[in-house]
Every structure is written in C-alpha cells, then in structure tokens.
Amino acid sequence: MENEPKKRKRTSGLLRDKERTKQKMIQSVGKILLKKGYTGLNATAVSKEAGVDKSLVYSYFGSLDNLVETYILQRDFLNAVAKDDLVVMLENTTAVPKEAIYGLLHNQLDTLLKDKVLQKIIHWELGENKTYLRNIADKREELGEAFFKVAEPTYDKANIDLRGILAVLISGVYYLVLHAKTNGSLFCGIDLNTPEGEQRIKDAITSIILMAHEKTTAS
Incomplete structure (x- = not known):
C-alpha cells in the first residue's frame, strides 16, 4: 500500500485543461487575423477555429474584446517581445546607452518585417477606434515612461528632445514596414523588402x- 501511486488531483487536471483551452482560443485570434483580417473576428469564428463552444469566449474571458486584447498583448513589441530586455536595461543602469536605444529600434524593425500578424495589428490600430486597442x-x-525616466535626463541637459526624436523614428518604422509589406513599392527609392534596404x-x-x-x- 505504501508504494501505491497517488491519484492525480482532478482539480489540477481541470485547471490545466482550462488553460490549454484558453491558449487555443487566444491562438485562434491570430489565425483569424491572418486568414480574414480584423473584420473577420467574432466569437463564432474564434470558437470554430479553436474547436470549442462559443460560450467559453465569455465564461473564460468575459468578452470577445478581452480575448482579443489578451492575444495582442502577447504579440505586441514593447509589451511582449522587448519587455524583458527593456526591464533589464532599466534595472541595471542609471542611463541608457546609445547602443541600447538604436538596438531597440533595430529589433522593432526586424520584428515588424517578419511578423505578419503584428503588421495587421498596427494597421488595425490606425484604422479602428477600439477600447482594447487604446x-x-x-x-x-x-x-x-519608465524608459524615458532613465534615458531622458542625459539628453535634456543638452536640450535634445529624445521623445520627439523617438516618436518620429518609431512611427517611421511603422509606416515604412506597412508601406513595404502592403504594396511592395519603394519609398524614397529604398526597397525595404531587400536586405540592402533594411540595412x-x-x-x-x-x-x-x-x-x-x-x-x-x-x-
């Protein structure tokens, strides 16, 4: 009797099943975005793609909007892709090195060029007024703000508007990528769809x- 294996707790099994189902539903949002765009996103489409009952969208996430927000947060560049690097960067220094600043922007460019879903999300943000996008x-x-709290003082002393510079650069990255990936045309004679243009x-x-x-x- 002492060597008899312990029975698996049913509660923990249910929790794991629920988490797996939630992840399937979250991933379904991305699949629908790629296939149909954001206009194709609805609870019926998500449940069909995930192979679950539509009621689970509401019982697990409260609303379709909450489900979509959860998905986008997992794909967003600053909130997901670069978050850990950004946190480490700010925890280990009293100033942000110049290499870290342009490296972050290079990473953003690389990510956007490769991630078709993220491209659709950025396009979505520009064209739709949704609470979860806000x-x-x-x-x-x-x-x-956490980044600027550490990085900005060095530039403020020299009367350099770091916020303004990064606003122009980041928005430029967004536009150039969307422009290149939407119709493939040149911008200022540069083809961003080539390694030379990207560089x-x-x-x-x-x-x-x-x-x-x-x-x-x-x-």
Whole structure:
C-alpha cells in the first residue's frame, strides 16, 4: 500500500485543461487575423477555429474584446517581445546607452518585417477606434515612461528632445514596414523588402541616435 501511486488531483487536471483551452482560443485570434483580417473576428469564428463552444469566449474571458486584447498583448513589441530586455536595461543602469536605444529600434524593425500578424495589428490600430486597442497603446506608454525616466535626463541637459526624436523614428518604422509589406513599392527609392534596404534604414536610425548622443557629450 505504501508504494501505491497517488491519484492525480482532478482539480489540477481541470485547471490545466482550462488553460490549454484558453491558449487555443487566444491562438485562434491570430489565425483569424491572418486568414480574414480584423473584420473577420467574432466569437463564432474564434470558437470554430479553436474547436470549442462559443460560450467559453465569455465564461473564460468575459468578452470577445478581452480575448482579443489578451492575444495582442502577447504579440505586441514593447509589451511582449522587448519587455524583458527593456526591464533589464532599466534595472541595471542609471542611463541608457546609445547602443541600447538604436538596438531597440533595430529589433522593432526586424520584428515588424517578419511578423505578419503584428503588421495587421498596427494597421488595425490606425484604422479602428477600439477600447482594447487604446488599452494596449496606454500600456506601451507606461513602459515608455519608465524608459524615458532613465534615458531622458542625459539628453535634456543638452536640450535634445529624445521623445520627439523617438516618436518620429518609431512611427517611421511603422509606416515604412506597412508601406513595404502592403504594396511592395519603394519609398524614397529604398526597397525595404531587400536586405540592402533594411540595412539602410537601420543605418539611418543609428546615425540619428548617434548625432543626438554626440550633442550630449559636447555640452
């Protein structure tokens, strides 16, 4: 009797089953975005793609909007892809190195160029007024504020508007990627769909950050 294996607790098994089902539903959002775009997202489509009852969308997530927000947060660049790097960067320094700034932007460019779902999400944010899209944008801003709290003082002393510079660069990355991936045309004669074009944009980003940083050392 002493060596008899313990019976698995049913409760823990149910919790694991529930979590697996939730993950299937979350992943279904991305599959629908790729197949049909955001106009194809509804509770019926999600339940069909995931192979679950539609009622689970509401019992597990409260609403379709909550489910979609959960999915986007798992794919968002700052809230997911770069979050850990950003946290480590801010915990281990009293100033953000210039290499870390343009490296973050290079990473964002790489991620957006490769991630078709993320491209659709950015396009969605630009064309739709949704509460969950605003919530995600606000969460990005919270991370951004933590970054600027550490990075900005160095540039403020030299009268350099780091926020303005990064606003232009980040929005430029968004637009250039969407432009290149939507119709494949050139922008200022640069083809971002080629390694050479991608490198030119990265070099331009690096140059702008370095020029701004040089002013901080000269002041």
